[in-house]
Amino acid sequence: MAPEPLENRSPLEWEQFKELIELHKFYFENISKSAAFVFGLVGAIVSYVIATDIRDRYRLAAAMTVPILLSVGASAIGLLGAVKLRDLSEKVTNLQSELGLxxxxxxxxxxxxxxxxxxLFFLVACGLTVIVLHANLLPHSPAARGG
Known part of the structure; x- marks a missing residue:
């Protein structure tokens, strides 16, 4: 059976398609910006820890708690998002087909x-955990080496 001509489609279907496209753009932009923000924050904290030469296991664990928790949280949200975004993807594909686009x-x-x-966030969390457990893996800052 041939699809209906485009001009016979209901305005509701077109409106839904437009809204799904806007939602797609919104999610894409926010996923990218959120990941960049969290990676930047984690990187800044880890850079600070390296620069201040924290090597005591308990102080290092305290300093790395926030980056580890941020990474684990971002990983969980990213995984949940991946599952939920499949629904959006299917709806866009179905409406494209229905509209004959x-x-x-x-x-x-x-x-x-x-x-x-x-x-990536899960790997970062694992890497930071390894660093907390093996503080000798951290490089020493130039100031701590006297240079």
Whole structure:
């Protein structure tokens, strides 16, 4: 059965498609900005710890608690987002098909992007945990070496 001509589509379907596109753009922008913010914050704290030459295990654990928790939290949210964004991707694809459109945003990239960030944040959390357990892995700051 041939799809209905585009002009016979209801305005509601077009409005839904437009809203899904806007939602897609919103999620893409916020996933990218949020990941950049959390990576920047974690990096800044870790840089501070290296610069101040904290090597005592308990002080190092206290200093790394926030970056580890941020990384674990961002990983969990990213994983949840990857699961939830599949629904958005399916709706965009279905509406594209119903409207007989040849183009749509590649909404299947959003769940993948969210999953990639989730894995990266998990790896960061694991790496920071290893550093807390093995403080000797941290490089010494130039000021601490006398140079």
């Amino acid at each position: 040849s183009w749509r945003p590649h909404s299947e990239v959003l769940p993948l992007l969210s999953a990639i960030f989730a894995v």
